[in-house]
Amino acid sequence: MSVLLNAASRVLVQGMTGREGGFHTAQMRAYGTNVVAGVSPGKGGTERDGVPVFDTVTDAVAATDADVSAIFVPAPFAADAIMESALADIALTVCITEGIPIHDTIRARSVVMRGGNRRLLGPNCPGLVTPGQSKVGIIPNHISLPGPVGVVARSGTLMYEVIQALSQAGLGQTTSVGIGGDPVSGLSFKDVLELFAKDPATQTVVMIGEIGGASEEEAAAWIAKTGFDKPVVAFISGRTAPPGKRMGHAGAIISGNTGSAQGKIDALTAAGAGIADTIEDVVRLTSGHLPAAPSVR
Amino acid sequence: MKLLEYQAKQQFALAGIAIPDGRLARTPAEASAIARELGRVAVKAQVQVGGRGKAGGIAVVDTPEAAEREARRILAMEIKGYPVRSVWCETGLAIANEFYLGITLDRECHSTVLMFSAAGGMEIEQVAAEAPEKIAKLWPDPFMGPQTFQIRQLAFAALRNAPELNLPASCIAGALVPLARSLYDLAGHLDALTCEINPLVLTTEGKFVATDGKLEIDDNSDFRHQDLAALLAGDLPAGSGGDPYEAEAQRRGLTYVHLDGYVGCIGNGAGLVMNTLDLVKQQGGEPANFLDVGGGATADKVRDALDMVLLDPQVRGVFVNIFGGITRCDEVARGIIAARDALNIKMPLVVRMTGTSEEEGRRLLQEAGITPGVSATDAAMRVVALTKESN
Known part of the structure; x- marks a missing residue:
């Protein structure tokens, strides 16, 4: 047993084709995390290391049933990414990004809290790990x-x-x-x-x-x-x-x-x-x- | 980023909020000329810290000669370590009542909070501590903003027990609606952590005027406010005022806080560095600083961090505490060795590292004659013992 994350969790990564997103996606997969999709606007239809990339979170969820999102997009765009994830009905949005303006976070958080069974972890957080099952974020694997x-x-x-x-x-x-x-x-x-x-x-x-x-x-x-x-x-x-x-x-x-x-x-x-x-x-x-x-x- | 009073007022004026007529003076002669033009004025020191009134940084003058004399005195002042570089000279008002109106962050409510109080002119923190019932609060929806009825509620709540108002509460509430909304919109637009008018003066003619203000902008939003940063930099050359070591660290892009002890502390991750300081203290030492090299630090960054810590002449030894996750211990070791050799560091250097590339990091350090520790507590004990000895 565990909380929030387990071996069945289907993870998508917003900003997967970026430097940080790419590196940590590889680390997560090495840990055994089931990374089912990446989202990078403009790169939809491509693949990165065998993981399909979509233009929007909605597209990614429709195609892959992802239920957890990890956000690695730069701070100026991260609050928007949180709202995109929440409004695509992702159950758990994990925002790793540091340095998001506080007014942006307040708005994005209020969207996540607006109803449904949605949760936000972070921002400016290392993510979470259920040992032996799945890891989302940047916690060292070993x-x-x-x-x-x-x-x-x-x-x-x-x-x-x-x-x-x-x-x-x-x-x-x-x-x-x-x-x-x-x-x-x-x-x-x-x-x-x-x-x-x-x-x-x-x-x-x-x-x-x-x-x-x-x-x-x-x-x-x-x-x-x-x-x-x-x-x-x-x-x-x-x-x-x-x-x-x-x-x-x-x-x-x-x-x-x-x-x-x-x-x-x-x-x-x-x-x-x-x-x-x-x-x-x-x-x-x-x-x-x-x-x-x-x-x- | 904390704006100066006159810059905050300029922002208020742009948002349609009335401010007293005033001009900025950088020399006594300029202050004198302003007094000649405006008549009786208040000469107010422009610094980024509060308490300037108590420190003697504000004077009310009736003549250009007095304005020149007071401006000369104030421009020579340093208030809480901040040199005064300019004075704001503004006309007085016929004051009927003084209020407080401000927007700040309410962490516990995950929201901004709009506050209104009839106890204007006092530090709001002091009012909050001594008579919290005198402050009315409103937590606006971040997308809707404060609505008319909410601002009216806020006003009536704050005015319920207010003594001797010059106008009926309903008139004040009516006038507050557009003002509070303008200030709230300004706070959002500027990414303000604090946006307050204190005192907010109600004149005998029944008009609201912002006679003093505070505007602090969220540093995380600097990318949206380069214009304000430039404005501030024009008034305050980098590193003027405040702690000189912290200003230098800011120039170098290092997360550093200056403390008053003698053990230099460097680590990766804010929580880990805070814990490093705590360990030094637990072992009977006094930390000289907080320095977080962040995640994935390169050898260059570590070298720069050591250089930074050693600028403080109080430092008698340095404790480097690294947990390798994204950060690689070998990279850190290279930075430490490079710094020691380049800066010819002779004082005690205690390194504790564990995690990613630990073996390689330890080997490099050992070859360079530095013995790394594994336990942070043991390393803290060692650095405290070594720095005490060298006392």
């Missing part, structure tokens, strides 16, 4: 291992670190979901926790947050309110970040009283989550929550 841990993170590289550390300790993952580092985005921590709650294979959850916004606090409130019964291990980066400075991610900024690492740690602690100070701690705490924890390699 780090994941199938198992019982659900992973959800804002930061890409920090998520890779945690996934690798978990895998090396024999703690595999159901699905690892990177929600992205922008101030406005699609799926939130809370949304992904809701999905993990319904997934019987997910026994415990690792949440990797960072300064800025209140998505971690929202998740903490949700955990407390619903009595989410799977243990949560949380790791928050940016404890040393000064207020008012943007730490790399557009959304990683402490504004006034909101967004500090301590505020998030306090909220999650109050909700009963275990707080990890280091990646080694993440592994130790997660392993403690699994009854039949395999021996650490």
Whole structure:
């Protein structure tokens, strides 16, 4: 079992013929992802490495029944690509692109949320991987291992670190979901926790947050309110970040009283989550929550 | 990109919003000439930071001589590290009431928020903290924008408990409708993160006038606003004001934040670099900076990053923390070695790398006499110990 993505997922790539899109499509296919189509306006009717290319997402969906889209188009055009995907009834749109103007993201997100069973992951996110089944995005291929841990993170590289550390300790993952580092985005921590709650294979959850916004606090409130019964291990980066400075991610900024690492740690602690100070701690705490924890390699 | 007050006001005026009559002066003589023309004026420092009034950056003058004297004083000021290069001289108004009207980003609602308050002239953040009930809010649909009835609702909500209004609330609400819509459209058109009029003055004649304003444009939308960037650059030569290291990093296209410690920190990915800083702190050290080389960094970029970090004389050692995904460890190793040799780096250089092309990266570093670590925590401990010793 898994959330959002599995071996049956039929993936199309918007911007597949570009440099980034092309490279990561090859990586995804090497992982085993079922990439059924690419979309590049003006290149419809051609093929790239045996994958058919279409002019529009609607054409691609009609021909291939794609249900997941990965967006690799440049920032000025990415919000349009999100809306195109959503309005073609793609169930899960994963936007990897970084640097989309925030007003564009707000509009595109509102279109995705306008109804139906549509979801947006990102933008400015690494994508997601269900180990051994499928990967959409840019998460390195060699780090994941199938198992019982659900992973959800804002930061890409920090998520890779945690996934690798978990895998090396024999703690595999159901699905690892990177929600992205922008101030406005699609799926939130809370949304992904809701999905993990319904997934019987997910026994415990690792949440990797960072300064800025209140998505971690929202998740903490949700955990407390619903009595989410799977243990949560949380790791928050940016404890040393000064207020008012943007730490790399557009959304990683402490504004006034909101967004500090301590505020998030306090909220999650109050909700009963275990707080990890280091990646080694993440592994130790997660392993403690699994009854039949395999021996650490 | 933060526009100066007068640039924000020019944008307001283009959107049909009334502003006081004013002129820009870059010299005391120009300020004097403006005062001769306009009479009693406020001489206001043009800087990209708030709090200039408290800092003495605003003076109201009655004569051209006073305008010249005050302009000379203000033009010699530096406000929170930002040198004053120009002053905006504008006429005063017969003020009946002061309001706040602004559009900003509401992360938690995934939307922009339009705010109106009768508590004008104060920092809105302060009002939000002390008396949030004084701010009325509206979250417009991003495609429809704020509708007439919504703006009326916003006005009535904000005015309900407002003391001593010069006009009936219904008149103010009526006047607010076109104004709020103009400001909202301007914010969208300019990709503004913040677009606010504070104070928004209601004159004794019953007209709304924007007497001060803030406009911050989303950097991600720079490609759509080259004209504004050029305008701003004309007033503020690159690197004027603010942190000089951050300005230099911006010129080099590096994602860098200057801090006040002594351990230089470089990594790939924002979250990983934040964690690198946290690790240094946990081990008892103080990070000197945040520097993210991003995904797929080349050897050249890594060399440039090291060069950048070492510009800060406080730095006593550098911690490079790399998780190879798209980024290749061998490429990073080449950059580190090139930088060390070119810059003749003698201070401690602690590298932790894992992931793509790790073996090759480690071999290159070892041959060059740098011992790479595998655990980030251990590497942090090592760099902190080494930089403390060299204290």
